[in-house]
Amino acid sequence: MEHLQEQHPAHSLAFVEDPEHGLKVPVTEIALDDAPNGEANAPLRVYRTSGPGSDPVMGLPAFRSAWIAERGDTAPYEGRERNLLDDGRSAVRRGEASAEWKGAKPVPLRAKPGQRVTQMHYARAGVVTPEMRFVALRENCDVELVRSEVAAGRAIIPNNINHPESEPMIIGKAFLVKINANIGNSAVTSSIEEEVDKLQWATKWGADTVMDLSTGDDIHTTREWIIRNSPVPIGTVPIYQALEKVNGDASALTWEIFRDTVIEQCEQGVDYMTIHAGVLLRYVPLTAERVTGIVSRGGSIMAGWCLAHHEENFLYTHFDELCEIFAQYDVAFSLGDGLRPGSTADANDAAQFAELDTLAELTKRAWKYDVQVMVEGPGHIPFHLVRENVERQQELCDGAPFYTLGPLVTDVAPGYDHITSAIGATEIARYGTAMLCYVTPKEHLGLPNKDDVKTGVITYKIAAHAADLAKGHPGAHERDDALSKARFEFRWRDQFSLSLDPATAEAFHDETLPAEPAKTAHFCSMCGPKFCSMRISQDIRNEFGSKAAQEELVDIAAGMRQKSEEFLATGGKVYLPETITVGAPE
């Protein structure tokens, strides 16, 4: 299976183990060549999101089932009946989805009456779950940090009990910055097979979660294939599917249709759902003077509904019911920012911050039900206004994880918005955003293909990792240092295997110097073989690597300075450090 291939021949699957609790966390181990002086370079282990690999028609093993069963607070039940409309009008016509899921389908579980089965509930009760231990091994941190952050609402472990195939991961500012990749079909393009392929592709390159934003045909069945094959949490925006059920007419939406869609997705195993409950009727007019109005799809659906009915957003008025449902499956809220700015001109405006106030209120309401929450953020924000977004969100929402799209720091570069947004993403993650939603080069223009997904994921791994370094996250610099050492030692193969995209790095190198010996050569194409700055540095280290040699040189330099000073004292001219006062220009 293509998916099971490692990124590079030097990469292999290894495990960090906790034998006491029977836990094995997959990591990628990168083998390294010896240093030129013969010293061995220890292999480097890095975080791995691609899971054990699966055949798409079979799905992944339900490895968390035993943990869930052991807690004894859930029970299987018949579940909601399958409705062909879940897959859209074409499935109703056809009598089936275009490619029915034939693999094993777990019987839906939900909490026994009166129980809450969320990781937040356990954490608050002082219970350390296997999920928390798995996360602690993965993050290389103390499990008590995991438990206490989840208990306080500052981190979430999104793991629906009906998605037992998923490997626990944590989203919170005390942990590694995570990234999300959006996939999903639309009315104009894509197939189920392609979407599963994108899922596996995205997690291979490092997506920590994946959102299925399908709006086309076969929404239910596409999601089934995705969840059954996903080693990472899956997020959705259920209003998208609900809208399809009413044939795209926002005003025809009802709480009942929405609620039914949420139950459908809870039973399938969706781990977190974007809920645009902060788009209040009275906020809608605040967007009328904007350059780009409401750009969030979910936000505009709810705004459209509010206006059509002149009633308050039903997601807001029924929010407590949603909390009760989510608590039964351990679905996390991703509180949608339906009024996020769609242009730098609209950044940090009254509409955006009014909604944030409501999201803060809803965060605390969800916590009353032990439901895990993260809060979504923008969008398009000029660089100097980015920091305010995360600091304000962290303060208002008592540290609930912030999950932002970019933000893009300029509007002038469609086709390059993975870059415009990675700049803002690094800044916002540095100040505490816990997860970054990727942006691909196709943003604003079209639907991402496989190449775009890869480019988006790698660009966001860069932003997340740069933020980890900036935050001084323990161990974050190890991969940088290993790669830099390989660079200095002309271990070209190790430079490739340590990079986020080994094949691309190697291909770029080979474009200029394709011959095999160039991969072990002590030079590169920039300076050529005659002169090489790295080689001179090696010579310096060889000559002055010892303290004694360094001191000798400092002595020589000091001697020179002394001679200069003597010279100066006798009235001579010499080039010494001096402060020169530059006169005013006029």
Add this chain to the structure above:
Amino acid sequence: MEHLQEQHPAHSLAFVEDPEHGLKVPVTEIALDDAPNGEANAPLRVYRTSGPGSDPVMGLPAFRSAWIAERGDTAPYEGRERNLLDDGRSAVRRGEASAEWKGAKPVPLRAKPGQRVTQMHYARAGVVTPEMRFVALRENCDVELVRSEVAAGRAIIPNNINHPESEPMIIGKAFLVKINANIGNSAVTSSIEEEVDKLQWATKWGADTVMDLSTGDDIHTTREWIIRNSPVPIGTVPIYQALEKVNGDASALTWEIFRDTVIEQCEQGVDYMTIHAGVLLRYVPLTAERVTGIVSRGGSIMAGWCLAHHEENFLYTHFDELCEIFAQYDVAFSLGDGLRPGSTADANDAAQFAELDTLAELTKRAWKYDVQVMVEGPGHIPFHLVRENVERQQELCDGAPFYTLGPLVTDVAPGYDHITSAIGATEIARYGTAMLCYVTPKEHLGLPNKDDVKTGVITYKIAAHAADLAKGHPGAHERDDALSKARFEFRWRDQFSLSLDPATAEAFHDETLPAEPAKTAHFCSMCGPKFCSMRISQDIRNEFGSKAAQEELVDIAAGMRQKSEEFLATGGKVYLPETITVGAPE
């Protein structure tokens, strides 16, 4: 000529004029379609770096010659004799360069005895030159700002009197952030034709200056072709050519060989030169313990020389002579950071900051000769340490323009270092860096081809522009706002033509929705034709665009709230904003 083609059919060459002084500054005018309501959208004028266009074998007209002559402080002279070794050993064998320059070659000028012909000299004397007026028109600012910033050393106008083809531009933190593109051949690849092509390509996409870093054959002649065709200032690192003259043996370099190379380049018209005069003998051992030693090519050449001779760097000891030379041609210093960190592990270390102290000293020394100066900066810096670099440089160097390479904020992504570095570049420019040296996707791996040059330039236009927005530079947001308005109004063609890379934006759009009608459709591929968030926003604006309508909705919302409050007062339950105290986790 390919070069003369505009980026897009909606782009055309226009001029901002100052008839009083006979000045015409080329700008790119972007024609826009009418808004859906029939209102005209005024064309947008944007900064243009591509010049009037030239046939490579003819070169550009020497349009600044009259300005230079009019000042009466320069005189033509015979100049240094052509030496075939200037073009390398292969030219000596061959008896000529591989493609001699056959176009017009201006007779070299230099200052009359006792004169200084630098823009800084004129600025300090209170003289407003045509170059300053040209810059002020280009930047849309007061000419007095230009003059006073140049006089104070906080900005430079790099325009060698022997490069009369160049259009004046300014580098300083009070002005638009500029970007530089590096081109040049190496021992392993490239031809003269390709390098001229890269120059025209780089300036077409927005490079404000270009550095010719050739290290292979035909260095002199390649540079001649480049300068004669360049509408932007050309920078070099003369030690590269000097090293070729001694066959790559750094220890064989002498001040005399270097000085002769500098004169050669002054006479050709190089506008600024990187001089690694801050690599002092006593600093060299400070690099011995680094992860990546000395990575600057020029830095390691000088370190190698210092070590071989156990003498102080001849660029430092002869610095005043260099100032005297530069003052005769108006060549600007770009004080090289030969000890810049080559990995995030080495960032902001003793070696780096020791050299910066010396660069500050040299800045002030150059100013004594009225020579314009900018100071080069790193390199590889973790995001949280970036700001310190520019603030320290600005303080130590009394505001002399900072010119940085990136910096890269992580080392783990070879193949994507245009992105890792654009993140750092935006941050460092936001706090005052005046010019950013681009990094291409081939950084660390190979030599950039034409595609890489374009990607590097556009990525850096993004960083520079994002910093301009963050600094609140007057007018910087106009292009963003025009594009956002076009987006909101579904003017797809205008979205393409307003973007930094119109053809790519259009191609990405067409990949998903290739049909011609899609370019005028009021939807896109993300949501499809059935539902569109932008359309709902339009509806909101249509309904609530008037104050009266907004107030009506606020009244409705207030009414709802009042009813809720009444309901609550009677003991009912309703979902109102409330502060919920979340108990301690345990």
